[in-house]
Amino acid sequence: MSDALDAFRLDGRVAVVTGAAHGIGRAISLAFAEAGAAVACVDIEADLAAVTAEAIRQAGGSATAFACDVADEASISAAAAEIERKLGRARVLVNGAATLDVGGPVLETDLATWNRVIAINLTGAFLMTKAVLPAMIAAGGGSIIHIASQLGSVASPGRAAYCSTKGALIQLAKVMAAELGSRGIRVNTLSPGGVETRRLEFRYGDMESARRANVAKYLLGRLGQPAELAAAALFLAADASSFMTGADLLVDGGYNAV
8 A cells, every 4th residue: 555655756856837826736736745746836926826835835845936927938948947946857747827718709719819828828838848858858757747628629619729729738748748758758638627716717707607507517516626636637747657648637527428
């Protein structure tokens, strides 16, 4: 039993989490720190990333906040260099940063909105991975996790940009897995279903409205919680998933099953 539990530990590893200020990214940061990682809490909202890092430290863990706009290559390069300087070489990377887009029909989606969603959700993950990879290779390998979505494999009307980015992340992980497996780096996606975070409140106005609109779509009769996705991310980050790469881990309460 001890060996099985040890496989979920991240002791001595530096873990970089983008989107660490809120929701799933915050929960992942907390879970990784509890598992022994030194966590780089990365977010454009630096003050709230600092709140996440402080919560980790108050619980006895190790975390440092870093400001970064994943839509800006220079910002990513600077953050990656600072992370390595302060914490060391990353062994885990979670690309969780995503914009709160309003969505809308294709005919009503302007190019600026489309480009913004692509830049943050997809290109940001590509650029952050590219920036962290040299250190991860030098460290002897690691695990990269792109946060995709159940909507990366099924469609939702009015969500063209969002669905496109999440489907692309699933394919990007497969390409990266094929390229990096020989270097000891695993790359997977984690695809959440509807999770009770500010994203649902943003789309529906409040959580009760989000529940009324969505719960019936899930076989488990409820929405997910950030901690449930954090547990799945820990599995992908740790040695527990050591023979898993190029895969999409769907944690969606049964949404895609029927």
